[in-house]
Amino acid sequence: MENSKGKLLIIDDEERLRKLLARILQLEGYEVLEGATAKEGLNKLRNDTIDVVISDVKLPDMNGIDLTKKIKTDYPATEIIVLTAYGTINDGVTAIKNGAFDYITKGDDNEKIIPLISKAMDKAILQRRVLELESKLKVKFGFDRIVGTSAAITDAIKLAQRVAVTDTTVLLLGETGTGKEVFAEAIHQASPRSAKPFVAINCSAFSKDLLESELFGHKAGAFTGAIKDKKGLFEEATGGTIFLDELGELDHDLQAKLLRVLESQQFIKLGDTKTTKVNVRLLAATNRNLQEDVAKGTFRSDLFYRLSVFQITLPALRERRKDIGLLAKYFVAYFAAKVNKQVASLKSDFVEKLETYNWPGNVRELKNIIERAIILSDNNELDASLLPYEFEHPAAKNSNSISAFDLASVEKLHIQRVINHTHGNRAEAARLLNIGIATLYRKLKEYDIDH
Numbered sequence: 001m002e003n004s005k006g007k008l009l010i011i012d013d014e015e016r017l018r019k020l021l022a023r024i025l026q027l028e029g030y031e032v033l034e035g036a037t038a039k040e041g042l043n044k045l046r047n048d049t050i051d052v053v054i055s056d057v058k059l060p061d062m063n064g065i066d067l068t069k070k071i072k073t074d075y076p077a078t079e080i081i082v083l084t085a086y087g088t089i090n091d092g093v094t095a096i097k098n099g100a101f102d103y104i105t106k107g108d109d110n111e112k113i114i115p116l117i118s119k120a121m122d123k124a125i126l127q128r129r130v131l132e133l134e135s136k137l138k139v140k141f142g143f144d145r146i147v148g149t150s151a152a153i154t155d156a157i158k159l160a161q162r163v164a165v166t167d168t169t170v171l172l173l174g175e176t177g178t179g180k181e182v183f184a185e186a187i188h189q190a191s192p193r194s195a196k197p198f199v200a201i202n203c204s205a206f207s208k209d210l211l212e213s214e215l216f217g218h219k220a221g222a223f224t225g226a227i228k229d230k231k232g233l234f235e236e237a238t239g240g241t242i243f244l245d246e247l248g249e250l251d252h253d254l255q256a257k258l259l260r261v262l263e264s265q266q267f268i269k270l271g272d273t274k275t276t277k278v279n280v281r282l283l284a285a286t287n288r289n290l291q292e293d294v295a296k297g298t299f300r301s302d303l304f305y306r307l308s309v310f311q312i313t314l315p316a317l318r319e320r321r322k323d324i325g326l327l328a329k330y331f332v333a334y335f336a337a338k339v340n341k342q343v344a345s346l347k348s349d350f351v352e353k354l355e356t357y358n359w360p361g362n363v364r365e366l367k368n369i370i371e372r373a374i375i376l377s378d379n380n381e382l383d384a385s386l387l388p389y390e391f392e393h394p395a396a397k398n399s400n401s402i403s404a405f406d407l408a409s410v411e412k413l414h415i416q417r418v419i420n421h422t423h424g425n426r427a428e429a430a431r432l433l434n435i436g437i438a439t440l441y442r443k444l445k446e447y448d449i450d451h
């Protein structure tokens with residue numbers, strides 16, 4: 001029934017009463033299914049999506065109260081109304097305790113029954129929508145969201161899935177834009193901690209003092225401006241997972257504090273005298289070579305060993321060219337839907353250019369390039385003319401010549417200009433440059449740009 005107001009199931013062995021109730025409810029616009037026994041009813045529930053069940057409390061093969069319990073366990077979105085005999089209110093009350101929406105005494109008139117069913121129906125439909133949204137969200141942040149069929153990426157996914165169900169600390173390695181944060185979220189979603197928070201922080205985006213207070217929180221008066229007590233992210237993530245991106249940027253002091261949390265599950269808030277206990281799983285990521293940093297003495301070796309119990313290295317996009325076409329199609333569908341455009345085809349010159357490009361910014365760069373192409377296209381095709389300059393002149397990117405035109409100089413000049421334009425606001429500059437904030441910090445250091 002196309003315009004049905006919802007699906008009901010009546011379970012009652014008294015045929016005459018069942019048929020009468022079914023008729024009344026059909027006239028109200030509901031689709032009605034019937035069952036004479038608990039067994040028949042449960043069969044219907046298995047094969048159909050039922051919003052509301054109306055069940056007699058006395059059935060030949062089962063007690064309606066136990067049936068309520070069973071239905072609520074197996075089909076949590078379905079609501080149940082129990083039919084009780086006159087004078088047996090206790091049955092109704094017990095049914096509600098077992099999860100029934102309400103009870104009706106047989107012989108109550110329609111004026112009471114119909115509004116009650118309508119209320120139960122509204123609740124059931126709402127519950128179903130919530131469950132659907134929740135499962136979509138799970139898919140959105142789970143492993144299903146990671147696109148790619150190459151051996152390099154599927155190996156990484158398999159490793160991550162295996163470690164997800166444990167409480168082990170994981171270190172995600174890989175160039176910028178390879179999907180480290182996407183993996184961290186998927187690991188959390190596939191873990192027993194998924195119902196608790198996933199909290200992510202980019203360690204390079206804060207000064208040392210601010211980062212300490214962000215991570216561990218502070219007491220009022222700990223420093224000028226600390227007016228109230230503040231919870232840190234470790235506390236916010238209680239029971240869940242914390243993801244520290246660009247962990248290689250932590251200074252020595254904070255490295256020691258992090259080691260302490262890992263070893264003893266406790267820390268001291270800024271300005272506090274006592275320790276705070278935490279139960280948090282740590283996932284960390286870096287695009288630095290931490291082993292080199294350990295050799296140089298800038299990263300603590302004890303922390304490094306502690307973190308590298310389980311490492312997953314994510315492949316650069318150029319190491320899995322087979323996935324470029326797949327990812328491109330995925331992002332085309334995503335952005336086309338977002339801007340309400342129909343994109344019918346990707347021309348072969350467009351795909352070829354994508355497949356041969358070097359992708360220093362990996363999947364993030366590909367995503368941005370596709371978004372740009374979709375915005376620029378004025379028909380339903382994407383061709384090579386929609387790609388930026390460096391795709392037309394790949395030599396520009398790969399040149400080794402040391403001249404005023406070598407890529408590094410051009411890049412330095414460009415970053416300098418953007419930083420000037422944003423008056424030194426680095427987050428805004430990273431956004432305009434389409435790179436991660438961590439990458440921007442690294443480049444500022446590399447090119448010795450200070451602001």
Ligand SMILES: Nc1ncnc2c1ncn2[C@@H]1O[C@H](COP(=O)(O)OP(=O)(O)OP(=O)(O)O)[C@@H](O)[C@H]1O
Nearest residue numbers: 145146147175176177178179180181182363364436
């Ligand atoms: N395999 C993938 N499938 C689909 N989308 C992906 C995949 N990998 C990355 N992305 C997308 O690419 C973008 C960059 O990913 P992410 O932020 O996880 O990279 P990262 O390695 O953490 O980068 P950085 O080191 O710069 O922080 C995100 O928008 C993400 O949704």
